[in-house]
Amino acid sequence: MASIASVSDSPPERHYEWQVLDLMRHIWEHGDERVDRTGVGTRSVFGAQLRFDLSDGQMPLLTTKRVYWKTATREFLWFLTGQTNIRPLCEQGVEIWTDWPLDRYRRETGDAIARADFSARIVADAAFAAQWGDLGPVYGKQWVDWPVYEPLGDGTFRRREHGVNQIADLVAGLKANPGSRRHIVEGWNVAELDAMALPPCHKTYQFHVAGGTQGKGRLNGLLYQRSCDLGLGFAFNAWSAALFIRMLAQQCDLEPGELVWMGGDVHLYLNHADLVEEQLARVPSGSPRMAILRRPASIFDYRIEDFEVTGYKPGAAISAPVAV
Template sequence: MKTQPEQQYLDLMDQLLRNGDERIDRTGVGTRSTLGAMMRFDLSDGSFPVITTKKVFWKAAVKEMLWFLTGGTNIRDLLQENVRIWTDWPLAKYRKAAGSDISQESFEARILEDEAFAAEWGELGPVYGKQWRRWAGADGREYDQVAEVIATLKSNPTSRRMLFHAWNVPELPQMALHPCHMVYQFHVSSRRHDGAAQSADDRKQHLSMAIYQRSCDVMLGLPFNLVGGAALQAMVAQQVGMEVGDLVWMGGDVHLYLNHLDPAREQLSRTPRPMPKLRLKRRATSIDDYHIDDFEVEGYDPYPAIKADVAV
């Protein structure tokens, strides 16, 4: 019997529960942690790696990726799309600075209503999108790493230099959160689908992608990172006229927060269901032209959501 691809995720969670090194972390919540993990998902049949053992709001994860691709760094853009996953950091900063216990709902409402307030308190600093699309070079120029990768995929698909990252050392102190999923690397291969002999000209080129994540919240962050990564891979593959291949995820400091242990045990009690399928409903004119309505996910049948708090 073929193992469900999701079992890799559950095995990692179980390993952390049983053998993770318990420690106090930056947030003060504490974690069970290990160094080094890897998962591989074959997406060539259209599979979309959305965790099924709890409900994952995959549209929010895709919207986050689309926001990264705009180069945006303010939560107002996300809130306008009803995505609240980045609010905790500016909210905590505002509460501390203002000496206020303002609710998240009131803070978000003010961000949406007051553009000047959003400019001051909704800004996250030069996080992912800024580095991906507008890396500030020492020469005074801005570098669009994503556009460069796409251009190289078209002109030199066997290059080993097709990657982008967000770990811009001089700008780290200005970021609300240091980059976690920090490196994306691409690889092109020819694959035979049915095992029959084929000429090189007949083989379809498949675009695989690796994500290196230096710090990984397995309960909350990783399901979103897999969805966002797979969405990015599908978009880039379409833009360069290739099929989707493997998604390879690699983790550095991989951890469960101590307030996620019981939610993790609940999730481990569930049996994975088949992965859904992803279809892009149209071919966008460029990597900047995708919208959430372009993504169609079929066959997603998850268990109910599991509540777990974000560690800030």
């Protein structure tokens, strides 16, 4: 009679990062080669889904290359302020949004200023930052101040001083009606897309509370990205979406559940061959965890010091140019 396999004989659980690498390899080997907005060109697939377990402090932090999770966290906290000027980011050494204002400044002035000098001037000169550092009504503006217009009775409309705070409404809704199917945060404001430096890529978030009738509910979150640069942007997008779920769960007395990531146009840039080949040659390892060290009074009061990551020993950073 065959013996029953012991627990130690069971195959190890597949590392969460393999699904990302599998998608990357599939795109690089089989993706449709396309001409894109930037002129660089991509290999692309349409429609992809990844799932990440967030229980026990787990986070979808890539290990095959170093991900600067503090930079991603600072960006997400900046979104929650509703600000649209890069000055607060530059003051913290976060330069991930600098290229768009810099490109506009160079085009309109003819001044071939270095990136570091431009960023330093944004920080030092408030008037210069006001003129050249604004991105238009991107992400955070839509999240916490979606514009509302009121009819004046004469066929014209006036913009209300304070718009819809989707984040505050989301927290209130999760607490009051966890079973709702309307726990959504949307960034794709069609009327204001042309005013944005970059229309939202991670455009729609939806949340779902499971298991609430059997004890403490689990908060699941789904992120839909219309466009995803899998080589560069995805690492930040996945981290931030998981961070969002963890913060909401803490504020709403729920347990973190699962992040479901969905991509529309998921692509790799043709000039990122070295990045792709280097990352695909590496093997995922470890199981990084994140702890939230403090529970602020509201979701808008978190600070970078409130987050601690342990067990993260990634491969070296892999740099690549950003297509603006």
